[in-house]
Amino acid sequence: MTAIDERLERVERHFGVHLPEDYRLFLRARTGVSQFVPPADDYLMLDSADELIGINEAGEFQDRFPGSLVIGGDGAREMLTYDFRQSPPPLVLLDTAADDWSAAIPQAPSLTVFLDQFPETGWIWGDED
Structure with missing residues (x-):
């Protein structure tokens, strides 16, 4: 088994x-992402495997969002999160100040779809898009 x-x-x-297989493959190939993504020019952070436990515990996400796993975000308050209440778990955007799942903004059904669409769409902010 590899490290x-x-x-x-x-x-x-x-x-x-x-963890979804496409996410596992991503983490095997890269240690994370932290960059502006053209042409949408939105900032995208995807955390490394080493950061996942600490980031999720620091934000007490499990208390407010049972079944969540934050894997990155926009570099500010918005967190890209797997919603493990569903199978397969989709990716949603959650504000760090949100109280519960009602604030979740759907992003994509998988990391593969998310990464394919992100350069064109950037973050999906909800009805006003």
């Missing part, structure tokens, strides 16, 4: 989830 696979299994055990 990254061990870290991914640690995350899965810690949160009691099974």
Whole structure:
């Protein structure tokens, strides 16, 4: 077993989830992302496997959003989050100040779809898009 696979299994055990395969493949290939993505020119951060437990615990996301797993965000208050209340878990955007799941803004059904559409659409902010 590789070191990254061990870290991914640690995350899965810690949160009691099974990470989607496309996300596992992404983390095996990259340590994360932190950049403006053209042509949408929105800022995208995707955290490394080593950061996942700490980031999720620091924000107390499990308390406010049971079944959530934050994997990145916009570099500010908005967090890209898997919603493990559903299977397969879609990606949603959650404000760090939100109280509950009612504030979730759907982004994509998978990381693959999200990464394919993000350069053109950037963040989806809801009805006003």
